[in-house]
Amino acid sequence: MMKKFLSILAVTALALAMCLTFAACGNEETADPGSEPGNGDFKVGAIYINSQNDTAGYTYQHHAGITAAMNELGLNPETDLIIVDEVTDSAAVSAACDTLVEAGCDIIFGISYNYIDAMEEAAAAYPAVIFSHATGNRANETNFNNYSGRIYQAHYLSGITAGLKSLELGNNNIGFVSAYGTANAETCSSINAFTLGAQSVNPQVQVHVNIIGAWENEELERSLTQDLITTYGCCVIAQDCDSAQPQLTAAENGVFGCGYNSDMTSAAPQAHLTAPIWNWGVYYQLAIESAMTDPANFIADVGNYYGGLADGFVGISPLSDNCVAATQGYIDAVSSLLISGEWDVFSGVKLTYNIAEDGTVTVNQNDAALIDAAGNPIIAAGGAPIADEAIAASMNYFVQGVIPHNN
Template sequence: MKKLFKIVSLVMAFALVFALFGCNKPADDKTTTTTGAGTTVAATSAFDAVAKEDIKVGVLHITSIQETSGYTYAHHKGIQEMKESLGLTDAQIIEKDEVPDTETELVKTSLQELVDADCDIIFATSYNYMDSVEEFAAANPKVIFSHCSGSKSNNSNFNNYFGRIYEARYLSGIAAGLKAKEIGTPKIGFVAAMDVKNSEVTGGINAFALGVQSVYPECEVFVKVTGSWYDPVKEGQAAKALIDAGCVVLSQHCDSDTVQTTAQQNNVFGVGYNSDMTTAAPKAHLVAPIWNWGVYYTAAVQQVINGTWISKDYFEGYNVGLVGLSALNESIVAAGTAEKIAEAEAKIKSGELFVFTGPILDNTGKQIIGEGEKLSDGQIQTGINYYIKGVTLS
């Protein structure tokens, strides 16, 4: 009898395990079988044209495409936009989401699956995929790998793409600064995913602060670091601490909307990121810098179809509409916000205003660049490891 019990318990334990694996299925459902159309590679690292009906696009996402406030959702939307504007079918797009970029084995498995599914181009959307992608690009010369926000590439089939989100951050800083000025408290908080060493995050904070200072020079920006790209609970706790410290407007570089909902619950205001977070916090959210990844995805996939894709790093901004702002939350923004933003936006588009123009001092008073000098693209992408004057880690 005892033996029978043991067997039954074993079976039930297995049932639990399989129920779990069953749960992971939906994410994989998008995987489809190959149609057999590969690409051929010319000797000069250029790729042949691929018929539109035959092209396959693979995407690797770090979090869920369902988190509608987040970074991944913005990429997902861009992919969908590309699909529609180029007239591809669902079966031609293979998106793998919830692939944490710190789990290297899973990343490699997912990349291999995309390669095995005969993808012509694979977009990897998170920074830490970089080394795995580099490895795969070397091993699969017929497949194009396009990696977001990294610093590596090769001359044949591996490029890097990102955008001048700092332009949009600068503009969102204007909205935040004007709101703080209207309230009369020169304190703005910023919940950052990564610390000062991360140039993408820190550059964003600095650009935001420059935007704030352009309308409210004495206003200070206080930064709290969560240490994780996505952790709703920690983001909320950091936001609460900033509010406790007296901040009246909060901004963020992290992937959930908890900073905005925390702002709303505590009757302060917020500037989101990635998508229009007004839906989550209508009484607090002013505006958000957003990505229109569809611009890049459409262009890149079109090049693959035309056979004109070459490995070249992509770094664009307002000029092509890759970055932008969500709709202003007119009912709560300070008076004159729309005009101020429109003014600066026009200058950015025309090239008259370059966000990182000297003199720029870091927050210890050291001069980074002098009057009239500008940060280079390389410096912007990897070299901003300091907070500017007026920004404090708190």
């Protein structure tokens, strides 16, 4: 019996070995990344939260940005991009940095805020390699920087589309499902900007906010959206979290929604209006190019990156057919103000609009104080915009019109 079993195993192994040799033969033409180490090629390293093979979500957006930038710069992502993925543990981050340095990477991107300590240490340990940290707030003077962006500008624009929709529907309740609330400056500024955008077209708007407590939790994203619709009668659902569940839930309830991170129109064709998106590739191209041409001056040239609508680093996905007809005119008019830098969201100036019969939108700038939800003035009427750091790092209050339900 034993002999029979062994012989079956042996035959299987042989057959497999043959397949293997056969398959390996077919491989010879393709360039092999392992066979030519250290040939002076420029190599990019990346540390991801989820899998590099994801087809949607945060990691996917970064991976798409890095590969697009590399293709643009004549690098081959198949061979010149080294990735350690599924990294959440801090000890694993530092091991991942070691692995990427060993592999000969010249610049290493880490996409999660939690990598901050390990990347700072790695930058000190490997001065010849550039470390670039997404959404962080630390840096050094030679080889460690951080990058993020004015996603609030995109949320303001999506707020306009939501506000116009609420006017059309005659319902002033808009919902917002967010990963975090005032505890996270990025989500806090996004909710505020969205609210200000919606108020600029419909001053009566109230934005009801439900907080998830995590970037990704599909069940909560769904149930908290349902709560906003059934309890508060919201007619548009915006989101600042990873999955498309809020949009799917909105579609099932026959209401509308603004997605996040990627164009969610295909996920919820009857509901989706537009989505604020990051174009990470804009930064990746800038950073990789600088690291390729003049690595010694990387910090001087690139520094801590905070890109906005003007850089094409943030934006909104194409408006869907669900949007009110005139929406594009509003978006174009406000975008040009934001791009020129003439006006910004968190300032003592508010926008109102005049719409001509041919659909052209003209924007009026009116001095008006920025007031928080408790009624305290943040900026006096006519005051200058808030400093970048205050938006990116320390904004921790909601503006008037935001109604948090489980903050």
